[in-house]
Amino acid sequence: MNVKKWNCLFIGMITSCCATAQQLVTYPAPAAVTYAMHNDDYTVRVRQPGGQWQDLYEYKVKVDLDKVQDASMVYFDMEGPVEVMVRKNNDNVREVKIRPQAYGIQPKVQGNVITFTLPQPRKISVECNGDKLHNLHVFANEPEKDKPRPGDTNVIYFAPGLHLPKDTVQKEFSIPSGKTVYIAGGAVVRGKLVCENVHNVHIKGRGIIDQAPEGILVDHSSHVTIEGITFINPRHYTICGGASQHLTIRNVKSFSSQGWSDGIDLMSCSDVVIDDVFLRNSDDCIALYGSRWNFYGNVRNCTITNAILWADVAHPINIGLHGNATAGGDTLENILFKNIHILEQDEDDPDYEGCMAISCGDNNLVRQVRFENIYVDDFEEGQLLNIRVVYNSKYNAAPGRGVQDISFKNIQYTGSNTTYPVIKGLDANHKVNGVTFEGLRINGKPVRNATEAHIITGPFAENIIFNNESTAK
Numbered sequence: 498m499n500v501k502k503w504n505c506l507f508i509g510m511i512t513s514c515c516a517t518a519q520q521l522v523t524y525p526a527p528a529a530v531t532y533a534m535h536n537d538d539y540t541v542r543v544r545q546p547g548g549q550w551q552d553l554y555e556y557k558v559k560v561d562l563d564k565v566q567d568a569s570m571v572y573f574d575m576e577g578p579v580e581v582m583v584r585k586n587n588d589n590v591r592e593v594k595i596r597p598q599a600y601g602i603q604p605k606v607q608g609n610v611i612t613f614t615l616p617q618p619r620k621i622s623v624e625c626n627g628d629k630l631h632n633l634h635v636f637a638n639e640p641e642k643d644k645p646r647p648g649d650t651n652v653i654y655f656a657p658g659l660h661l662p663k664d665t666v667q668k669e670f671s672i673p674s675g676k677t678v679y680i681a682g683g684a685v686v687r688g689k690l691v692c693e694n695v696h697n698v699h700i701k702g703r704g705i706i707d708q709a710p711e712g713i714l715v716d717h718s719s720h721v722t723i724e725g726i727t728f729i730n731p732r733h734y735t736i737c738g739g740a741s742q743h744l745t746i747r748n749v750k751s752f753s754s755q756g757w758s759d760g761i762d763l764m765s766c767s768d769v770v771i772d773d774v775f776l777r778n779s780d781d782c783i784a785l786y787g788s789r790w791n792f793y794g795n796v797r798n799c800t801i802t803n804a805i806l807w808a809d810v811a812h813p814i815n816i817g818l819h820g821n822a823t824a825g826g827d828t829l830e831n832i833l834f835k836n837i838h839i840l841e842q843d844e845d846d847p848d849y850e851g852c853m854a855i856s857c858g859d860n861n862l863v864r865q866v867r868f869e870n871i872y873v874d875d876f877e878e879g880q881l882l883n884i885r886v887v888y889n890s891k892y893n894a895a896p897g898r899g900v901q902d903i904s905f906k907n908i909q910y911t912g913s914n915t916t917y918p919v920i921k922g923l924d925a926n927h928k929v930n931g932v933t934f935e936g937l938r939i940n941g942k943p944v945r946n947a948t949e950a951h952i953i954t955g956p957f958a959e960n961i962i963f964n965n966e967s968t969a970k
Contacts, residue, residue: 826860851883921955
């Protein structure tokens with residue numbers, strides 16, 4: 498074979514392999530829930546470019562504690578670009594916004610039909626006519642890898658369908674050490690997964706944990722990984738971690754609409770990775786605390802990246818309120834938040850405001866916390882940031898020891914710029930010392946000082962530095 502023909506054959510083989518590798522996987526809802534969990538606000542279909550349209554099941558997800566509303570959610574797996582078609586069934590479409598807007602997804606509208614292309618897996622909110630309470634959440638996942646076999650004795654396998662726990666009182670599934678829990682796409686599990694005093698547990702899949710007392714509890718455990726699952730309306734936290742180490746949470750999606758229904762709350766946990774999550778909650782989306790309840794210890798080495806946070810109530814990010822005050826407090830240190838999109842905060846209580854909040858109480862010391870590449874949309878009510886040493890009489894037995902060495906790099910806020918953020922200590926013995934801003938931009942404009950950002954620097958806050966030599970774009 499001559500070289501030219503061989504090159505043509507080789508290129509053809511590569512093209513064929515690439516075409517074969519592209520995937521689009523959809524998951525029907527279990528027959529037992531198709532009526533109860535459906536929201537008919539939208540009809541959603543997906544396809545590979547030029548292919549056949551595939552219908553998606555539009556799940557009903559409840560949002561916003563203040564006045565609970567029914568929003569919508571669809572999910573699928575993709576590799577290679579896909580086209581999405583959304584028909585709004587109960588109103589005309591006058592305008593459409595797809596967030597995070599930084600993704601640059603441009604919709605086309607014809608009548609009440611919206612179309613757009615996803616070039617890669619994304620988690621997005623499709624909002625018609627400015628309505629953020631009845632929006633459509635689209636979760637496009639990467640294809641699954643290393644799917645376990647149903648007959649594997651090391652696997653607890655939830656196949657497509659509805660699953661209820663045998664424990665009808667606590668509504669729990671107890672997970673032993675060394676197990677993989679697989680919740681397949683199209684599966685709905687109505688129970689809490691409990692990992693207590695275990696190690697080497699992997700919880701994964703594309704399925705849903707629905708209306709559980711709590712989503713997953715990781716209690717005095719180590720080397721636990723949670724990935725791919727969607728949580729709909731747990732009555733308490735989506736994921737609660739206590740006194741645990743080496744905890745990894747990836748590609749988790751969560752909705753909640755009840756009191757105390759935080760997203761991911763970790764008490765006295767260290768060596769934590771949280772990556773690629775979408776959390777829309779009616780309390781804190783991500784909270785890192787010291788000692789609380791029967792969980793004791795410091796917090797170290799936590800990395801939170803590539804997250805989309807939507808707090809219908811309370812904080813998108815909250816650090817430091819709880820600790821072991823009677824034993825001198827805890828240390829929370831070496832914490833990184835990077836590549837975060839904050840889509841909402843709606844909180845009118847000054848004690849719980851701040852899209853990025855450090856509320857240091859209970860003799861805790863919070864230090865070496867970095868916020869980098871954070872994109873904050875205009876929000877209903879709250880503050881861009883709130884950094885304080887506090888004594889909260891509702892939750893604290895003592896004030897915090899102090900806050901030290903906090904950095905904000907490449908923070909971009911787009912909005913009304915009337916949020917009046919706060920940085921302040923409590924007294925001369927309980928200070929905030931060392932807050933650095935590099936590349937803070939408000940409505941695209943570099944901020945040179947606290948006044949331009951409307952930041953209130955209260956008493957006992959020292960060494961607040963603004964550096965305009967930034968790499969923000």
